[in-house]
Amino acid sequence: MSARFVRVAEAGRPTFEIVIDGCVAQAAEGDTLMVALLAAQDALRDSEFDASRRAGFCLMGACQDCWVWTVQGERLRACTTVAVPGMSIVTRTALAGEGVWPRAKS
Numbered sequence: 001m002s003a004r005f006v007r008v009a010e011a012g013r014p015t016f017e018i019v020i021d022g023c024v025a026q027a028a029e030g031d032t033l034m035v036a037l038l039a040a041q042d043a044l045r046d047s048e049f050d051a052s053r054r055a056g057f058c059l060m061g062a063c064q065d066c067w068v069w070t071v072q073g074e075r076l077r078a079c080t081t082v083a084v085p086g087m088s089i090v091t092r093t094a095l096a097g098e099g100v101w102p103r104a105k106s
């Protein structure tokens, strides 16, 4: 899968592993979860409205478009959460379990 974000200007920060939907990815020290996720894949999470994928919108904690989940079920706002080593993140509503917004019926 191609990444939405590409690291162009700096590449010197230490990196560490996170897990995204069961797959290991690399994050850089200081990344928000949004940056780490979009540097690894082309979208942030499933839409709650249809089968499309979302990539965030405001990047400042206001729009609610970047909710993802830990494997334990905790919901995180990806644009305001700092990625830390060992995080295991779920971006697919089908994998997220209890507490996930139900997908609207169409």
Ligand code: FES
Residues within 6 Å of the ligand: 056, 057, 058, 059, 060, 061, 062, 063, 064, 065, 066, 077, 078, 079, 080
């Ligand atoms: S992108 Fe808007 S709240 Fe995170």
